[in-house]
Amino acid sequence: MVFSGSKNxxxxxxxxxxxxxxxxxxxxxxxRRAIADRMTQITLRRPDDWHLHLRDGAVLRAVTPxxxxxxGRAIIMPNLVPPVVTGAQAEAYRERIRAAIPEGSGFxxxxxxxxxxxxxxxxxxxxxxEGIVTAVKLYPAGATTxxxxxxxxxxxxxxxxxxxxxxxxxxxxxxxxVDADIDxxxxxAVFIDRVLDPIRRATPGLRVVMEHITTKDGxxxxxxxxxxxxxxxxxxxxxxxxxxxxxxxxxxHYYCLPVAKRESHREALVAAATSGDASFFLGxxxxxxxxxxxxxxxxxxxCFTATNTLSILAEVFEAAGALDRLEAFTSLNGPAFYxxxxxxDTVTLSKGPAVAYPPKLxxxxxxxxxxxxxxxxxxxxx
Ligand SMILES: NC(=O)N[C@@H](CC(=O)O)C(=O)O
Ligand SMILES: [Zn+2]
Ligand SMILES: [Zn+2]
Numbered sequence: 001m002v003f004s005g006s007k008n009x010x011x012x013x014x015x016x017x018x019x020x021x022x023x024x025x026x027x028x029x030x031x032r033r034a035i036a037d038r039m040t041q042i043t044l045r046r047p048d049d050w051h052l053h054l055r056d057g058a059v060l061r062a063v064t065p066x067x068x069x070x071x072g073r074a075i076i077m078p079n080l081v082p083p084v085v086t087g088a089q090a091e092a093y094r095e096r097i098r099a100a101i102p103e104g105s106g107f108x109x110x111x112x113x114x115x116x117x118x119x120x121x122x123x124x125x126x127x128x129x130e131g132i133v134t135a136v137k138l139y140p141a142g143a144t145t146x147x148x149x150x151x152x153x154x155x156x157x158x159x160x161x162x163x164x165x166x167x168x169x170x171x172x173x174x175x176x177x178v179d180a181d182i183d184x185x186x187x188x189a190v191f192i193d194r195v196l197d198p199i200r201r202a203t204p205g206l207r208v209v210m211e212h213i214t215t216k217d218g219x220x221x222x223x224x225x226x227x228x229x230x231x232x233x234x235x236x237x238x239x240x241x242x243x244x245x246x247x248x249x250x251x252x253h254y255y256c257l258p259v260a261k262r263e264s265h266r267e268a269l270v271a272a273a274t275s276g277d278a279s280f281f282l283g284x285x286x287x288x289x290x291x292x293x294x295x296x297x298x299x300x301x302x303c304f305t306a307t308n309t310l311s312i313l314a315e316v317f318e319a320a321g322a323l324d325r326l327e328a329f330t331s332l333n334g335p336a337f338y339x340x341x342x343x344x345d346t347v348t349l350s351k352g353p354a355v356a357y358p359p360k361l362x363x364x365x366x367x368x369x370x371x372x373x374x375x376x377x378x379x380x381x382x
Pocket of ligand 2: 144174211212257258
């Protein structure tokens with residue numbers, strides 16, 4: 001990562017800010033201004049998104065350019081209707097995505113298979129060996145959007161998981177139990193104890209990504225999990241807690257799964273994302289639903305963040321005094337976990353007057369509201 005000033009300059013300023021001291025006026029005004037100006041740009045290896053929903057049809061065509069504009073690669077979620085369950089279906093879906101990528105973009109979709117109790121281990125191994133599929137996605141049946149075909153009996157998928165461990169194919173996990181007697185705010189923590197930990201113990205070597213973690217429990221488990229365990233964190237879970245959804249009237253555009261938790265959990269997520277720890281990397285979980293499907297008596301879960309994610313993340317990292325660790329989270333830790341090189345090219349973020357994003361993305365199926373972080377965004381990309 002290149003700050004337009006040196007890292008030492010930034011570190012020095014931060015140390016002074018912490019000590020409450022004024023920066024010393026050792027430089028003539030024009031030199032000081034030049035240093036300040038240089039602090040307002042950061043150049044990062046081009047980010048990747050390790051958890052993304054592109055959907056299909058008209059929505060796919062509308063949202064793909066939003067991600068392709070800033071990101072080098074993305075792990076594409078397979079929860080279409082019907083889901084992407086075979087290598088052949090993943091290959092066909094990849095073609096539809098490629099057709100929606102704007103001319104001249106270097107964006108690469110990395111495909112996943114939707115794990116079912118009928119998944120054929122040989123098909124998974126073949127699709128991975130042929131470079132069609134990067135990972136396999138585990139949805140507990142009923143846990144989230146389009147998860148009805150997911151797994152009910154985890155013993156039934158053991159042969160697939162063993163094949164994946166053998167071939168180094170990562171398992172991406174939506175980590176929530178679905179038991180009616182488990183409170184929705186506890187479902188992630190209970191999943192770790194009852195499902196995830198037993199799966200990892202039963203299948204040593206299996207590489208697992210805990211997707212979109214929302215709790216301190218998730219942070220602690222991922223941090224202690226060693227080289228075979230990683231965790232993605234979304235943009236929106238770094239910004240909102242459960243009050244944002246419920247206080248002052250129900251806010252459907254802040255409803256996603258796993259549902260945002262209390263503030264102390266959000267703080268644990270920010271601490272993890274900004275720590276530089278290689279266990280944690282960006283997976284936006286940008287999940288477009290059209291407004292009528294969100295603003296409904298039974299609204300869909302998902303926040304659409306592809307368009308403004310990098311601007312929001314720069315604000316979050318700046319507020320945490322951790323702009324120098326943004327690149328690890330967006331661009332380095334993810335490729336390292338997936339055994340890939342970081343992107344060769346870069347993006348530059350510049351700080352200036354507040355950037356205005358249109359509140360909605362228009363699609364052929366209707367408008368999709370962008371996630372509103374609730375604070376002004378001063379960092380723009382490009
Ligand atoms: N995160 C969400 O709230 N929704 C996702 C599904 C998922 O990632 O669980 C979706 O597909 O809409
Ligand atoms: Zn999920
Ligand atoms: Zn998702």
